[in-house]
Amino acid sequence: MAFIPHTPADVEAMLAAIGVASIEELFDEIPATLRVKSLAGVPDELNEMEIGRLMTERARTDGHPSCFIGAGAYEHHIPAAVWAITTRGEFYSAYTPYQAEASQGTLQVIYEYQTMIASLTGLQVSNASVYDGASAVAEASLMAVRANRKSKSQRILVPTTVHPHYRKVAVATAGNQGLRFEEVPYSPDEGVTPLAALSKYENEDVTALVIQQPNFFGRLEDVDALTDWAHARGVLVIAVVNPTSLALLKPPGQWGAKGADIAVGEGQPLGVPLSSGGPYFGFMTTRLEYVRQMPGRIVGRTVDLNGREGFSLTLQAREQHIRRAKATSNICTNQGLLVTAATIYMSLMGPQGLERTAAASHARTRELVTGIARLKGVRPAFQGPCFHETVMLFDRPVAPVLKALASRGILGGLDLAEHYPELGPALLVCATETKTPADIEAYTTALGEVMQSVRAA
Amino acid sequence: MRTREKVIFEHSHPGRGAADQWPHDPGSAAIADIPQKLRRTQRPLLPEVGELEAVRHFTRLSQLNFSIDTHFYPLGSCTMKYNPKACNQYAMLPEFLARHPLGPESHGQGFLACMHELQEMLKEVTGMQAVALSPMAGAHGEFAGVAMIRAFHRSRGDLARNEIIVPEAAHGTNPATATMCGCVVREIPVDAAGDVDLAALEAAVGPNTAGIMLTNPSTLGVFERRIEQVARIVHAAGGLLYYDGANLNAILGKVRPGDMGFDVIHMNLHKTFSTPHGGGGPGAGAVGVSARLEPFLPIPIVGREGERYRWLAERDRPQSIGRLSAFMGNAGVLLRAYIYMRMLGREGMSRVGEYATLNANYLLALLKERGFDAAYPSRRASHEFIITLKKQARDLEVTAMDFAKRLLDYGFHAPTTYFPLLVPECLLIEPTETEGKDTLDAFVAAMSQIQTEAEQEPERVTSAPHTMPVRRLDDVRAAKQLDLTWKPTAQS
Numbered sequence: 001m002a003f004i005p006h007t008p009a010d011v012e013a014m015l016a017a018i019g020v021a022s023i024e025e026l027f028d029e030i031p032a033t034l035r036v037k038s039l040a041g042v043p044d045e046l047n048e049m050e051i052g053r054l055m056t057e058r059a060r061t062d063g064h065p066s067c068f069i070g071a072g073a074y075e076h077h078i079p080a081a082v083w084a085i086t087t088r089g090e091f092y093s094a095y096t097p098y099q100a101e102a103s104q105g106t107l108q109v110i111y112e113y114q115t116m117i118a119s120l121t122g123l124q125v126s127n128a129s130v131y132d133g134a135s136a137v138a139e140a141s142l143m144a145v146r147a148n149r150k151s152k153s154q155r156i157l158v159p160t161t162v163h164p165h166y167r168k169v170a171v172a173t174a175g176n177q178g179l180r181f182e183e184v185p186y187s188p189d190e191g192v193t194p195l196a197a198l199s200k201y202e203n204e205d206v207t208a209l210v211i212q213q214p215n216f217f218g219r220l221e222d223v224d225a226l227t228d229w230a231h232a233r234g235v236l237v238i239a240v241v242n243p244t245s246l247a248l249l250k251p252p253g254q255w256g257a258k259g260a261d262i263a264v265g266e267g268q269p270l271g272v273p274l275s276s277g278g279p280y281f282g283f284m285t286t287r288l289e290y291v292r293q294m295p296g297r298i299v300g301r302t303v304d305l306n307g308r309e310g311f312s313l314t315l316q317a318r319e320q321h322i323r324r325a326k327a328t329s330n331i332c333t334n335q336g337l338l339v340t341a342a343t344i345y346m347s348l349m350g351p352q353g354l355e356r357t358a359a360a361s362h363a364r365t366r367e368l369v370t371g372i373a374r375l376k377g378v379r380p381a382f383q384g385p386c387f388h389e390t391v392m393l394f395d396r397p398v399a400p401v402l403k404a405l406a407s408r409g410i411l412g413g414l415d416l417a418e419h420y421p422e423l424g425p426a427l428l429v430c431a432t433e434t435k436t437p438a439d440i441e442a443y444t445t446a447l448g449e450v451m452q453s454v455r456a457a
Numbered sequence: 458m459r460t461r462e463k464v465i466f467e468h469s470h471p472g473r474g475a476a477d478q479w480p481h482d483p484g485s486a487a488i489a490d491i492p493q494k495l496r497r498t499q500r501p502l503l504p505e506v507g508e509l510e511a512v513r514h515f516t517r518l519s520q521l522n523f524s525i526d527t528h529f530y531p532l533g534s535c536t537m538k539y540n541p542k543a544c545n546q547y548a549m550l551p552e553f554l555a556r557h558p559l560g561p562e563s564h565g566q567g568f569l570a571c572m573h574e575l576q577e578m579l580k581e582v583t584g585m586q587a588v589a590l591s592p593m594a595g596a597h598g599e600f601a602g603v604a605m606i607r608a609f610h611r612s613r614g615d616l617a618r619n620e621i622i623v624p625e626a627a628h629g630t631n632p633a634t635a636t637m638c639g640c641v642v643r644e645i646p647v648d649a650a651g652d653v654d655l656a657a658l659e660a661a662v663g664p665n666t667a668g669i670m671l672t673n674p675s676t677l678g679v680f681e682r683r684i685e686q687v688a689r690i691v692h693a694a695g696g697l698l699y700y701d702g703a704n705l706n707a708i709l710g711k712v713r714p715g716d717m718g719f720d721v722i723h724m725n726l727h728k729t730f731s732t733p734h735g736g737g738g739p740g741a742g743a744v745g746v747s748a749r750l751e752p753f754l755p756i757p758i759v760g761r762e763g764e765r766y767r768w769l770a771e772r773d774r775p776q777s778i779g780r781l782s783a784f785m786g787n788a789g790v791l792l793r794a795y796i797y798m799r800m801l802g803r804e805g806m807s808r809v810g811e812y813a814t815l816n817a818n819y820l821l822a823l824l825k826e827r828g829f830d831a832a833y834p835s836r837r838a839s840h841e842f843i844i845t846l847k848k849q850a851r852d853l854e855v856t857a858m859d860f861a862k863r864l865l866d867y868g869f870h871a872p873t874t875y876f877p878l879l880v881p882e883c884l885l886i887e888p889t890e891t892e893g894k895d896t897l898d899a900f901v902a903a904m905s906q907i908q909t910e911a912e913q914e915p916e917r918v919t920s921a922p923h924t925m926p927v928r929r930l931d932d933v934r935a936a937k938q939l940d941l942t943w944k945p946t947a948q949s
Contacts, residue, residue: 002805003539003731004812005893014819014894017826023811026818027711029680029837034712036807041581045802048543055796058567059552065564069557072783079478081512083549089526090519093540096737099871101862101925102528104461105521106736112465115942119502125941128737131593134783165783172755172779176604176639220495248488250497266783273549276568277558277784278593279739291939297737301943302935305920308461310927314935320596320633321876325642330633333594333727337735340515347465347511351500353479360480363487385490406561414559433480 066439067411070389070430072133072163074269076357077434079348082271086341100312107311110299113343120246121263122253123285127296129334133266134166136282138173139295139329140238140262144208146293148236153205159184159193161215162240164419191219191382198229212240218389219382227256239263243270245387247354262286271345272338281335292318295329360433361388368431371444377456381426394425396456404450410443460926462517465504466943475508521926523870529896533841533873533885534676536706536728541797548792558784562767569766572759575795582806583722584715585745589754591786595703598723598742599634604778605721605753606668606697607638622661622669624653626677626877628703631670640667651677651833653687662694672701674839676877688718705729707814707840710807720747730794741790752776757785812890813840816897820888823901832880841887843880850882855911855918857882863921867903
């Protein structure tokens with residue numbers, strides 16, 4: 001095992017060439033006191049047949065429930081071609097394209113990706129990805145501090161309608177460099193960030209405002225007004241967006257009079273399976289004037305010695321392998337393979353397919369909400385438009401309802417008790433284009449039955 | 458190799474598309490509730506191509522790449538070993554792919570069992586007390602590690618400790634990470650034999666020392682022989698030791714970072730545990746810690762209670778440095794690493810370190826015999842080693858980069874060039890254990906052939922590569938005349 005091809009004769013010849021008697025001798029510079037005695041905690045090897053059986057059993061244990069949870073990770077149809085090509089060894093087992101001549105495939109894919117994601121977000125330039133949507137918010141905040149030279153406060157306003165996990169990751173990541181994240185409350189009736197909530201910052205030094213559209217509740221923020229408020233006060237705008245929604249919704253580059261300054265988000269909806277939360281990828285785009293403040297790899301088109309077009313990593317003086325302690329970020333490995341999948345996905349969907357996916361997802365959620373709202377003891381939490389996700393309020397605790405639904409093979413949504421206790425019993429639900437009328441019917445019927453058995457508070 | 462492929466937008470035709478992939482049109486009434494002022498008015502620039510056109514385009518692009526599956530890839534410090542197909546196939550079982558990250562634990566016991574066992578195996582092979590899996594790359598694991606070191610000192614009211622010591626040969630991510638964590642970097646030299654300069658270390662440590670970041674074997678391809686003294690000096694000064702796991706493959710099953718005295722480590726699962734590099738990621742940078750750092754581990758972590766597995770979060774770990782990913786890090790990568798480790802088992806694990814070291818020392822012996830200069834000739838190679846071409850650069854005006862580019866023509870990916878920075882004209886070569894003797898012999902033959910070319914027709918080498926899809930690229934132009942996105946108008 002261990003995928004080692006050596007025969008005993010090979011080993012013998014190799015040891016002779018080195019001039020040692022045994023492999024053991026090659027470790028003679030390591031103090032003997034440090035040598036491993038045993039690895040008793042590691043089990044015996046399994047061959048491929050055995051591991052296949054084990055993993056198939058484990059997968060079966062988890063089952064394949066009907067999922068109505070969104071909250072930052074969305075079930076969409078993924079064309080078979082996406083992963084058939086993405087897992088080709090030439091993409092799957094290649095390294096970062098530092099040797100450009102031997103990596104033109106990867107480099108061109110990233111260039112095409114940069115073009116697509118920049119256009120989708122309505123901004124000029126894109127990097128080659130960061131880890132996920134949450135780390136993208138953290139990196140964008142650090143970038144805003146570098147880009148907004150007039151602001152000295154390192155103060156970032158983050159509405160509580162931004163994904164709770166993203167807010168936590170931003171604090172855990174950028175808090176170490178002295179950034180302060182201040183929460184802006186939402187309007188309890190509407191579930192969006194009102195301009196009035198920003199008035200206390202009217203005359204304060206603020207570096208950036210984060211705006212999530214659609215927000216964590218699925219509600220649509222007044223992005224134009226929020227963006228203009230920020231720009232009137234020298235505050236940069238960081239947009240956090242769902243890429244599927246951008247087929248229908250105004251791109252960040254067109255928010256307000258000047259457009260958002262940085263757009264980031266979770267790339268998972270673009271052809272990446274839910275897969276327990278990763279690997280996904282974070283996308284990041286910005287205005288051309290801020291490109292040198294951007295973290296991560298960037299691919300440019302140039303020419304070779306013969307004047308023929310080719311691609312290479314560029315603006316590397318921003319990065320850790322050149323600039324070390326003064327780099328824009330410590331990021332090295334990113335999420336390249338997921339970017340490859342997303343580029344193939346966007347190519348197969350095209351503008352029309354992505355638009356239909358967004359519209360169909362939205363339509364399914366509306367049907368779901370209509371069905372749920374017919375039940376006694378459930379009502380929508382907020383007035384106003386949503387995109388493909390929404391919050392429902394219950395007259396009884398949500399956890400036992402979800403548990404009962406799960407036992408029927410339905411994952412009914414996300415209980416908001418942990419992150420938004422002020423809402424009372426509340427459920428975040430989502431349907432996408434993958435759900436049929438029959439799936440939605442099954443959900444509402446099951447919910448109606450379950451509600452009978454869970455008593456109202 | 459194939460020469461080139463048009464940019465996909467040049468294949469595009471308005472109105473064309475892979476319509477079989479699209480949902481049925483729900484009609485405009487379906488979105489009537491979205492206010493006009495919040496809508497998009499102009500379609501994004503996405504390709505309009507048929508499915509076969511897209512498949513052909515991306516398949517052709519893949520053929521412009523070197524990869525482990527197609528070429529020997531002896532890229533030092535990157536551990537480009539074979540990525541077993543089974544790891545991919547069984548991590549992509551439909552139930553695993555469909556599992557929502559916020560799904561209930563009742564529908565995740567199979568997945569969580571794999572994660573818990575992975576934590577346990579990683580503890581065992583590194584000698585650490587506890588492991589967290591969520592960091593998504595090596596540098597992300599470094600961030601978690603240094604953040605834990607800071608949190609540890611702060612929890613004791615020791616607020617002055619903000620200096621991270623880094624040897625000058627360290628990976629760039631080490632100093633960059635220290636900065637990300639709000640620390641100050643102090644670089645210290647290594648001696649002529651490649652070991653840390655202990656006198657310089659003694660002089661550098663003090664009441665401001667948060668810790669030291671070390672790779673062992675180091676980036677110079679040699680084992681840090683005085684690691685126990687290094688640990689004593691840093692610990693005596695009140696600092697902690699951070700192990701950069703980039704080179705863990707060299708010692709897997711032979712020595713454990715925990716036994717060397719390290720307090721915190723990250724592991725690059727995409728190196729040592731053979732998950733794919735994917736053309737730049739995803740990786741996975743699991744972290745391991747000694748007992749005193751366990752409370753600070755990033756969440757979530759997988760806990761076990763009897764026969765049930767569950768996520769440990771804020772309420773279980775109030776001192777945690779917090780959450781570093783939206784969900785559970787690169788879960789699918791972690792599954793691949795789990796499968797790989799189970800396939801290797803206890804025996805396989807120590808064979809990795811042994812054969813990686815055998816291959817490196819064999820390759821070094823052969824290259825020395827053919828006249829190439831080792832950077833540290835008196836030392837054993839670890840799983841990798843450095844040769845320096847400063848003689849060739851001086852006498853023949855053929856550089857390490859020229860050798861690297863010419864190797865591409867011979868069908869070998871180039872070794873790492875010009876890293877570490879302190880060895881002039883260097884190639885850092887890491888064959889890994891999954892390569893056989895024949896491949897190594899062929900690589901040596903190519904190096905010898907290039908040496909002959911460098912002596913007899915140097916321009917053949919200095920103008921290489923000749924057989925790749927492109928010649929050497931104009932990087933200055935790439936940075937000065939930025940062309941980062943395709944634009945329709947520029948093409949007409």
